[in-house]
Amino acid sequence: MGMTAHAHTNATPEPLNFPLDHVAIATPDLDTGSAPYRAIGLTPEGPDEDVDTQGVRVRAFMAGGTLIELLAPTRDDSPIAAHLARRGPGLHHIALRVLDLDAEMARLRAQGAPFLNDEPRPGRAGTRVAFLHPKWGAGTLIELVEHPA
Numbered sequence: 507m508g509m510t511a512h513a514h515t516n517a518t519p520e521p522l523n524f525p526l527d528h529v530a531i532a533t534p535d536l537d538t539g540s541a542p543y544r545a546i547g548l549t550p551e552g553p554d555e556d557v558d559t560q561g562v563r564v565r566a567f568m569a570g571g572t573l574i575e576l577l578a579p580t581r582d583d584s585p586i587a588a589h590l591a592r593r594g595p596g597l598h599h600i601a602l603r604v605l606d607l608d609a610e611m612a613r614l615r616a617q618g619a620p621f622l623n624d625e626p627r628p629g630r631a632g633t634r635v636a637f638l639h640p641k642w643g644a645g646t647l648i649e650l651v652e653h654p655a
């Protein structure tokens with residue numbers, strides 16, 4: 507039987523536009539919020555991170571290729587503090603990864619999409635992020651996130 511040659515390379519795959527980057531869960535306390543994910547068997551990716559511009563502390567768990575981010579407020583005017591007061595703990599937003607955030611914001615703005623920030627803002631781990639209003643998102647707060655090159 508003849509051998510079939512298969513082309514294998516170790517090249518890094520091209521990054522995709524719009525894969526699910528993370529889901530974010532609002533919690534008053536990172537340890538309490540982490541308990542179910544630790545019980546399932548996930549471990550945090552590195553240390554907790556404060557994102558001061560958003561008033562949050564983040565603990566991230568990698569689940570397959572998607573992060574589960576637990577968000578706890580670090581100050582009273584944090585969006586997470588408002589969310590916990592009005593809606594309680596639980597799912598806060600989903601984030602889709604984009605290759606060029608400025609280009610995607612311009613494209614969606616031209617369609618009338620209501621971004622909650624005029625310019626990209628700093629996110630976790632050196633990312634740039636922008637949020638779309640949950641009413642526009644059919645009841646879901648949607649984040650677009652661009653990772654550093």
Ligand SMILES: CC[C@@H](C(=O)O)C(=O)SCCNC(=O)CCNC(=O)[C@H](O)C(C)(C)COP(=O)(O)OP(=O)(O)OC[C@H]1O[C@@H](n2cnc3c(N)ncnc32)[C@H](O)[C@@H]1OP(=O)(O)O
Nearest residue numbers: 557560562564585598599622629630637640641645646647
């Ligand atoms: C960790 C850093 C970074 C990362 O790297 O990933 C982050 O993820 S930071 C995450 C925290 N930052 C943000 O959320 C910034 C953007 N958020 C906001 O600007 C506000 O939170 C908000 C989405 C505009 C909500 O603010 P609120 O004052 O509650 O606005 P409204 O009162 O006008 O609410 C409008 C309407 O929308 C409903 N709502 C609110 N939040 C959510 C939500 N998370 N998911 C779904 N729906 C939401 C709210 O109940 C209102 O509905 P009605 O009562 O029916 O009008």
Ligand SMILES: [Co+2]
Nearest residue numbers: 528530601649
């Ligand atoms: Co996020």
